[in-house]
Amino acid sequence: MTHPSIVILTGAGISAESGLGTFRDEGGLWAQHRIEDVATPEGFARNPSLVVEFYNTRRAQAHDAVPNAGHTALARLQREHKGEVLLVTQNVDGLHEKAGSTDVVHMHGALNSALCSTCDHRWAAPLEMQVGEACPNCAAPTARPDIVWFGEMPYHMDRIEAALMQADIFVAIGTSGNVYPAAGFVQMARHVGAHTVEMNLDPSETVALFEDTRPGKASITVPAWVDDILDS
Structure with missing residues (x-):
């Protein structure tokens, strides 16, 4: 297989070494809130101020965060691999782009984007959004973070x-x-015969479905795997 077609899915674990917490981090931002309150349409309807402030805090953290070796290795793979490399992320932090990746598929939205609940227009979010911000397209005061919340359909499926x-x-x-x-x-x-690889600090819930598992920090495992691909 000279130039394999590669699909990569990244989650919160790849950004943890850049200082951005996961759902499971004790004492982190997520530990201070119930998911139902800050990551659902119902939570936004109940208390939009809480939700907007929560994502303002996350946006500020992401703005200051620096990509780690895992992010930069994937950007290198996109640049140097002669086959297709589709980078899909569940993350909303923008660190893949900061590292130099292009055409990143953000299935859960992005912190640097705002969405109009009325007309679905998107625009660059300010560092601090306000409740009831007007949409630049239709002028409705219905701006929200462009984040896929629990109960909503992910983008680009x-x-x-x-x-x-x-x-x-x-x-x-x-x-x-x-x-x-x-x-x-x-x-x-697996259904189409693809070789499957998991790189994670701890085994995922679906680890048994992967042929190749590489435990450890993403800053170590990802660059090593990228070297393997580019040297093969």
């Missing part, structure tokens, strides 16, 4: 599924394996 159907290699990095539909990507890849 058609493109992701089409790529998985053509994949020679599927890699999951820093994902828990318990949030669908992303947790089902490995099964789709």
